[in-house]
Amino acid sequence: MERKRMRIVGLTGGIASGKSTVSNLFKAHDFPVVEADLVARDVLKKGKTGWKKVVSAFGDDILQPDGEVDRPKLGQIIFSNPEKRKLLNRVLAPYIWFGIFWEVLKLWMEGFKIIVVDVPLLFEAKMEKWTKPIVLVWVDSETQLQRLMLRDSTSEDDAQNRINAQMSLDLKKTKADLVIDNTGSLKDLREQFRSILVIITKPLTWTEFGFSRRGVALFLLSIVVGVLMYFQRSLYTSSL
Numbered sequence: 542m543e544r545k546r547m548r549i550v551g552l553t554g555g556i557a558s559g560k561s562t563v564s565n566l567f568k569a570h571d572f573p574v575v576e577a578d579l580v581a582r583d584v585l586k587k588g589k590t591g592w593k594k595v596v597s598a599f600g601d602d603i604l605q606p607d608g609e610v611d612r613p614k615l616g617q618i619i620f621s622n623p624e625k626r627k628l629l630n631r632v633l634a635p636y637i638w639f640g641i642f643w644e645v646l647k648l649w650m651e652g653f654k655i656i657v658v659d660v661p662l663l664f665e666a667k668m669e670k671w672t673k674p675i676v677l678v679w680v681d682s683e684t685q686l687q688r689l690m691l692r693d694s695t696s697e698d699d700a701q702n703r704i705n706a707q708m709s710l711d712l713k714k715t716k717a718d719l720v721i722d723n724t725g726s727l728k729d730l731r732e733q734f735r736s737i738l739v740i741i742t743k744p745l746t747w748t749e750f751g752f753s754r755r756g757v758a759l760f761l762l763s764i765v766v767g768v769l770m771y772f773q774r775s776l777y778t779s780s781l
């Protein structure tokens with residue numbers, strides 16, 4: 542288990558580009574992964590503040606008889622209407638942001654030094670400045686469409702609407718630090734993943750060390766030692 546560094550690795554991509562597949566590879570190598578999609582699900586559970594805000598913005602029609610959000614129904618609404626999508630994003634963003642921050646904080650307190658955050662909308666939500674390096678799972682547009690239709694058993698129109706709701710993978714490519722091309726086979730993906738691991742586990746930069754738990758402890762300790770030395774010196778000089 543990697544426990545020597547503090548690095549928040551951003552894992553992003555497009556819908557069905559293979560983020561969860563890569564995320565599972567990280568987990569298989571014992572890296573902790575915070576998944577924004579899971580955080581977003583939690584935020585939308587019946588009774589949570591996010592749920593209340595969404596119900597007041599979209600009305601009771603988006604609820605199932607048991608009071609939980611009818612996710613496919615809400616998906617139909619937001620992926621076919623950009624204004625509604627922006628509204629949902631606006632309503633949920635602070636809760637999702639806080640949820641991710643909280644999960645990262647808990648892992649940091651547990652002593653993990655490399656934490657992977659899997660955020661599909663990392664660039665769209667302007668969260669990229671909190672992660673370094675940013676790993677993008679890229680795939681060509683035809684493969685993305687085919688995989689999405691196959692996985693979710695959806696029509697081409699529906700799948701294309703969902704893809705169009707996100708920043709293009711080509712644009713994301715220009716903003717990422719590391720790119721995994723997942724157009725090929727799973728074997729191909731695993732090989733690229735191995736090279737990414739080498740880069741991600743490189744020694745800490747000074748800034749990263751500063752943010753590690755050991756770095757913070759050292760910083761606080763040096764302040765305490767500095768203050769003690771100052772008082773000891775003043776006591777010594779006043780006694781002369």
Ligand SMILES: CC(C)(COP(=O)(O)OP(=O)(O)OC[C@H]1O[C@@H](n2cnc3c(N)ncnc32)[C@H](O)[C@@H]1O)[C@@H](O)C(=O)NCCC(=O)NCCS
Nearest residue numbers: 555556577578581612613615616630633660661662706707
């Ligand atoms: C609309 C909802 C209810 C549909 O639920 P559903 O179970 O069908 O999809 P799921 O949550 O598994 O999302 C699948 C993928 O859709 C894409 N996606 C989800 N929300 C959005 C969005 N607002 N804009 C663009 N793409 C999105 C992501 O790539 C995600 O991985 C759900 O996606 C949701 O609550 N979305 C808003 C929260 C959000 O922004 N999630 C992304 C986290 S960064």
Ligand SMILES: Nc1ncnc2c1ncn2[C@@H]1O[C@H](COP(=O)(O)OP(=O)(O)OP(=O)(O)O)[C@@H](O)[C@H]1O
Nearest residue numbers: 555556557558559560561562688692725726727730
């Ligand atoms: N290299 C590959 N070869 C064939 N199929 C793949 C490959 N990589 C991923 N897949 C399949 O493509 C689909 C999408 O992958 P995955 O669920 O990992 O994408 P995702 O980016 O996490 O999607 P979402 O944003 O919707 O959560 C899945 O059915 C997965 O099994």
